[in-house]
Each structure stands twice: as C-alpha cells, then as structure tokens.
Amino acid sequence: MIPTDPQDRDILAAEYVLGTLDARAAAELDAALPGDAALRAAIREWEARLAPLMVLAAPEAPPPDLWDRIERALPGAPRPAPAPKRRGWLDLWRGWAIGASAVAAGLAVVLVTRPAPEPPRLMTVLLTQRDQPAWVVEADPSGRLHLASVTPRRLEEGRAMQLWSLAPGETAPTSLGLIPPEGRLTVNTGGVRPEPGMLIEISLEPPGGSPTGRPTGPIIFIGRLTAAGSS
Structure with a gap:
C-alpha cells in the first residue's frame, strides 16, 4: 500500500x-504512478539528486566467460565432455611438473609486465543550501580538474562565478578561473596537484573575477575531494 505520510x-x-x-x-508503485502526480514528482527529484553520483561508479566489464556459462545453463545445452581416463602416477607427476613450470613462467611475465595500479579518482559533489547536487568535480590522473553543472544557473547581471581550490595545510585558496555560462570547465591546476581533502569552492565575483x-x-558552493568509492 502506498503510504500517505510525506516523509514515508x-x-x-x-x-x-x-x-x-x-x-x-515496485509493481505496486508502478501501478500507482499514473494517478499520483506528487509521487511522480518525488521520483523525478530523487533521479535528479542521484544522477550526478553515477559517475562515481567505475565501469566494470562482465567476465569473459559469462555468455558461455549462460548458454550452458539453458535447457537443451550440450552436456560437457566426459572426463578423461585416469592416468597413472607417472603421467600425473609429469603433467604437474610441466604445468607448474608454465604457471611459474607465466606468473613471472605477469609480475614484470603488469602495469602499476592507477591512482583512485578524486571527486566531490557540491551541494546547494538545500542539499541538492549542483556541481560535480572530478580530478583525473593527469592532475586536471573537470567541473560540470548538474542544473544550469542564471546569474544576475554584473556577477560571475569563480572556481577555487584550497589544499590541506594551506591558508589561502588558489584561483582556478571563471566558470563559463554553460557550466562546464576543465582546468590544469599547475603546481597545485589535487589530493584527498582538498577543498573546492565557488564564489560570486565581479565579471572579470x-x-x-x-x-x-x-x-556559494563548497566541497572536499575524496577518493571515489570511499566512505
């Protein structure tokens, strides 16, 4: 039953x-949506509120054998081949020795050629005074900051928004430039490399900054960079 209490x-x-x-x-809510405009509006608000956080989830490819496993699980799928005949102990020891050598060689190659793990992505979501997502900020591995507006904002004439960063331990912020009207900006932070705990701020300034x-x-907006996926 769909509750009547607004909070519920x-x-x-x-x-x-x-x-x-x-x-x-979920099926009960789906059936109630056509006749419940307020509930539809609440769902749209939550979709807008949570959509910016989708970028925090790193893409993950499915296992390479997923389709094979699905096909084997379907009715009428061919049965697996019968197990090979049992071999003697000598054959087993020979096979184990050859296999162990191959595994060791392969492991050595992996350890030598495996690339270093990428540093965690740093991100923050700048909120409005009503705790609504307004801006998404991401720092890429090269040290650049990417700023994107969740909802376009119209400023009064004679005002501009300026982006700032404040590294941990610093007492004065560093200007990262004016934010264009379209609400998207990519900047190279130069000698100020993004790090966990860095404050990202947006202030209202004169047209030239x-x-x-x-x-x-x-x-008017402030947030702190954290590693994506951290609690």
Missing part, C-alpha cells in the same frame, strides 16, 4: 530510484 512517500520514492524495493512493492586574487564575494 519520499523514502519510498528514493528506494524506487535506488532499485532496493522488492518486486511486489576577483581583483585581489582571493575570494571577495560569498562562497
């Missing part, structure tokens, strides 16, 4: 978007 309905909408409802509850090299207007 909001939680239900969030669980629906997250996909954590069981099949019966801060005249002092420091924020002169209010800080």
Whole structure:
C-alpha cells in the first residue's frame, strides 16, 4: 500500500530510484504512478539528486566467460565432455611438473609486465543550501580538474562565478578561473596537484573575477575531494 505520510512517500520514492524495493512493492508503485502526480514528482527529484553520483561508479566489464556459462545453463545445452581416463602416477607427476613450470613462467611475465595500479579518482559533489547536487568535480590522473553543472544557473547581471581550490595545510585558496555560462570547465591546476581533502569552492565575483586574487564575494558552493568509492 502506498503510504500517505510525506516523509514515508519520499523514502519510498528514493528506494524506487535506488532499485532496493522488492518486486511486489515496485509493481505496486508502478501501478500507482499514473494517478499520483506528487509521487511522480518525488521520483523525478530523487533521479535528479542521484544522477550526478553515477559517475562515481567505475565501469566494470562482465567476465569473459559469462555468455558461455549462460548458454550452458539453458535447457537443451550440450552436456560437457566426459572426463578423461585416469592416468597413472607417472603421467600425473609429469603433467604437474610441466604445468607448474608454465604457471611459474607465466606468473613471472605477469609480475614484470603488469602495469602499476592507477591512482583512485578524486571527486566531490557540491551541494546547494538545500542539499541538492549542483556541481560535480572530478580530478583525473593527469592532475586536471573537470567541473560540470548538474542544473544550469542564471546569474544576475554584473556577477560571475569563480572556481577555487584550497589544499590541506594551506591558508589561502588558489584561483582556478571563471566558470563559463554553460557550466562546464576543465582546468590544469599547475603546481597545485589535487589530493584527498582538498577543498573546492565557488564564489560570486565581479565579471572579470576577483581583483585581489582571493575570494571577495560569498562562497556559494563548497566541497572536499575524496577518493571515489570511499566512505
């Protein structure tokens, strides 16, 4: 049954978007949506709120043998080949020795040629005063910062938004430039390399940016870089 309490309905909408409802509850909500405009609006709000966080999930390829396993599990799939005849102990020892040598050689090649693990992606989501996602910031391995607006913002005439970073231990932020009207910006941070705990700020400034090299207007968005997937 669809609850009537606003808070319970909001939680239900969030669980629906997250996909954590069981099949019966999801089907019941699907049936109620055509006649419940408020519930549809709550679902749209949660979709907009959670969509920016999708970039935190690193893509993962399925196992290479997935389709083979699915085909073998289907009705009418061919049976596996019969097990080979049992060999004598001498054959087993010979096979083990050859196999162990091959594994050792292969392991040596892997250890030598395996690339170094990539550093974790650093990200943050800058929120509005109502805790709604407004900006997504990501630092790539080369040290560049990518800023993207979740919802376009219109500024009053004579104002501009300026991006800043503040590394841990520093007392003054570093300007990363003005944010274009389209709300997307990629910058090279130069000598200030992104790191966990770095603050990312957006301030309101005059059209040409801060005249002092420091924020002169209010800080309207702020977030802290963390490794993607960390708690």
